[in-house]
Amino acid sequence: MKLFSFWRSLATFRVRIALNLKGITPDEIVEINLLKGDQRGDSFRKVNPMMAIPSLVEDDGTVLFESLAILEYLDEAHPHPPLLPKEPKARARARALAQIVACDTHPLTVPRVREYLAREYKVDDAGVIKWGNHWLSEALAGLETHLQSPETGRYCQGDQVTVADICLASQSVGAFYFKCDLAPYPTVKRIVDELFTIDAFARAHPLKQPGAPAGV
Amino acid sequence: MKLFSFWRSLATFRVRIALNLKGITPDEIVEINLLKGDQRGDSFRKVNPMMAIPSLVEDDGTVLFESLAILEYLDEAHPHPPLLPKEPKARARARALAQIVACDTHPLTVPRVREYLAREYKVDDAGVIKWGNHWLSEALAGLETHLQSPETGRYCQGDQVTVADICLASQSVGAFYFKCDLAPYPTVKRIVDELFTIDAFARAHPLKQPGAPAGV
Numbered sequence: 076m077k078l079f080s081f082w083r084s085l086a087t088f089r090v091r092i093a094l095n096l097k098g099i100t101p102d103e104i105v106e107i108n109l110l111k112g113d114q115r116g117d118s119f120r121k122v123n124p125m126m127a128i129p130s131l132v133e134d135d136g137t138v139l140f141e142s143l144a145i146l147e148y149l150d151e152a153h154p155h156p157p158l159l160p161k162e163p164k165a166r167a168r169a170r171a172l173a174q175i176v177a178c179d180t181h182p183l184t185v186p187r188v189r190e191y192l193a194r195e196y197k198v199d200d201a202g203v204i205k206w207g208n209h210w211l212s213e214a215l216a217g218l219e220t221h222l223q224s225p226e227t228g229r230y231c232q233g234d235q236v237t238v239a240d241i242c243l244a245s246q247s248v249g250a251f252y253f254k255c256d257l258a259p260y261p262t263v264k265r266i267v268d269e270l271f272t273i274d275a276f277a278r279a280h281p282l283k284q285p286g287a288p289a290g291v
Numbered sequence: 292m293k294l295f296s297f298w299r300s301l302a303t304f305r306v307r308i309a310l311n312l313k314g315i316t317p318d319e320i321v322e323i324n325l326l327k328g329d330q331r332g333d334s335f336r337k338v339n340p341m342m343a344i345p346s347l348v349e350d351d352g353t354v355l356f357e358s359l360a361i362l363e364y365l366d367e368a369h370p371h372p373p374l375l376p377k378e379p380k381a382r383a384r385a386r387a388l389a390q391i392v393a394c395d396t397h398p399l400t401v402p403r404v405r406e407y408l409a410r411e412y413k414v415d416d417a418g419v420i421k422w423g424n425h426w427l428s429e430a431l432a433g434l435e436t437h438l439q440s441p442e443t444g445r446y447c448q449g450d451q452v453t454v455a456d457i458c459l460a461s462q463s464v465g466a467f468y469f470k471c472d473l474a475p476y477p478t479v480k481r482i483v484d485e486l487f488t489i490d491a492f493a494r495a496h497p498l499k500q501p502g503a504p505a506g507v
Contacts, residue, residue: 124436125391137380141394143359144386151379163367164353170360175341178357178394183404191425196412209407220340 077103077132079122082284083252084109085181085245086142087129091284092241093146095275097153101131106286109186127185143170143177146238158238169232172221172239176246180214183207184249207253215250218243219260230266236273244270248281293319293348295338298500299468300325301397301461302358303345307500308457309362311491313369317347322502325402343401359386359393362454374454384442385453388434392458396430399423400465423469431466434459435476446482452489460486464497 078094078101080087094101107113107128114126123130123140131139139145150158159166182188184207192198192206226232231239247267250257257264270276281287294310294317296303310317323329323344330342339346339356347355355361366374375382398404400423408414408422442448447455463483466473473480486492497503 123433125395125430125433127395133380139380139383139387141387141390143394144383144390147386148379148383151382163364164349164355166367167355167360167364170363171355171357174357174360174394178359178390178398179341179343180398182394182396182398187429188399195422196414198412206411213403214341217339217341 076101076134077105079105079107079119079128079130079132080284081107081109081113081128082281082287084128085249085281086127086177088245088248088279088281089142089177089241090129090131090145090149091279092244092276093149093158095279096156096158096236097149099149099153104285108286114186126187143173143238146173146241150238156236158236158241160232160235160237165226165232168226169237169239172218172231173237173242175214175218175221176242179217180210180246181249183210184253204253207249208255211246211250211253211255214246215255215257215260215263218246219263222262222266227262227266229269236270240266240270243267244276292317292350293321295321295323295335295344295346295348296500297323297325297329297344298497298503300344301465301497302343302393304461304464304495304497305358305393305457306345306347306361306365307495308460308492309365309374311495312372312374312452313365315365315369320501324502330402342403359389359454362389362457366454372452374452374457376448376451376453381442381448385448385455388437388447388455389453389458391430391434391437392462395433396426396462397465399426400469420469423465424471427462427466427469427471430462431471431473431476431479434462435479438478438482443478443482445485452486456482456486459483460492 107119113119120126122138129142129145131145139148146158159169189203192203222231228234230236231243243266247257323335329335336342338354345358345361347361355364362374375385405419408419438447444450446452447459459482463473
């Protein structure tokens with residue numbers, strides 16, 4: 076198994092957490108430096124024409140792409156420990172909370188969007204931070220209200236780690252990148268703090284990956 | 292079952308297709324006029340604090356949100372006909388193709404983003420069309436290359452309609468909204484044309500819903 080990865084990528088962070096939880100170590104990690112545009116190079120375009128990471132390549136050559144699809148695949152191919160509850164309505168809530176992050180928020184802050192804002196609307200670095208902060212804050216407010224439900228337990232959905240928690244952890248790192256304080260979202264913050272006490276989350280952290288800036 | 296819906300919403304369009312395929316008719320359709328800001332009203336915020344549709348409310352009061360989570364829920368609660376293949380790698384590909392639409396593309400073109408561009412960067416109507424056209428075109432190019440795989444059959448993944456097709460149909464309507472020609476993407480176009488010959492897709496079309504503009 077080969078993982079195309081970059082330290083800063085929040086979608087790859089999600090896959091790293093799932094691999095750690097499942098006890099799977101990829102044979103090879105291939106760095107795709109998103110800040111240098113490696114994702115647009117010919118060799119990676121053959122792996123994923125969407126020019127986005129993560130991609131996970133199985134030993135038979137099957138290329139898996141899109142982080143949520145990879146999480147579901149890993150959960151189906153390696154069922155223990157599960158990343159989703161058993162009951163359909165609980166599964167739906169865990170998936171929906173995950174999608175607030177992975178669909179409603181993160182796609183607005185990825186490199187290609189930041190580059191477009193700078194190129195087309197002359198948005199400077201501070202403006203890009205403002206843009207990302209805005210969408211992260213909106214989603215964190217929505218997540219906080221959703222998480223005030225009695226369905227929430229130790230983690231986002233009950234007392235079992237699910238895809239929602241994996242995505243919430245990635246949202247918290249996005250909040251760090253875009254200078255968004257978690258204090259106004261106490262349930263989010265409580266769960267995030269709890270998650271990073273789990274080794275599978277802690278060692279998957281973007282800032283602990285090769286190439287990450289030191290001392291941040 | 293109650294569906295919170297708006298004719299123009301592409302995410303709600305996906306849920307309508309799935310309901311039609313499963314032979315489920317909601318007892319009530321509640322219009323949330325996204326162009327008038329109904330999604331930000333107090334009554335709808337209680338349904339979905341993310342202020343986004345669709346939301347599907349089950350008879351026991353369970354609120355389902357996020358279109359892909361709703362599709363998976365409907366598939367688990369009402370397994371026939373299935374919206375995913377059986378084999379994990381095929382399921383992963385169908386989900387990933389769906390996510391190119393529902394994660395990588397559509398969230399960039401929703402009302403709150405269009406409103407932010409206009410408010411913060413003074414992007415005019417033509418500029419908003421250019422923005423949407425850009426992201427749709429990028430994703431359509433990626434989808435076209437992905438769909439040139441031998442895994443593609445009559446539909447996106449083999450010869451069975453899946454969540455990938457439901458999302459591709461919504462992408463084609465997004466392309467119409469943002470003046471994006473499908474001609475450069477012949478595999479996409481072939482599958483989209485095939486999908487709209489299916490009654491469950493055709494009668495779910497945004498322009499056939501109450502409130503849609505006539506004569507477009």
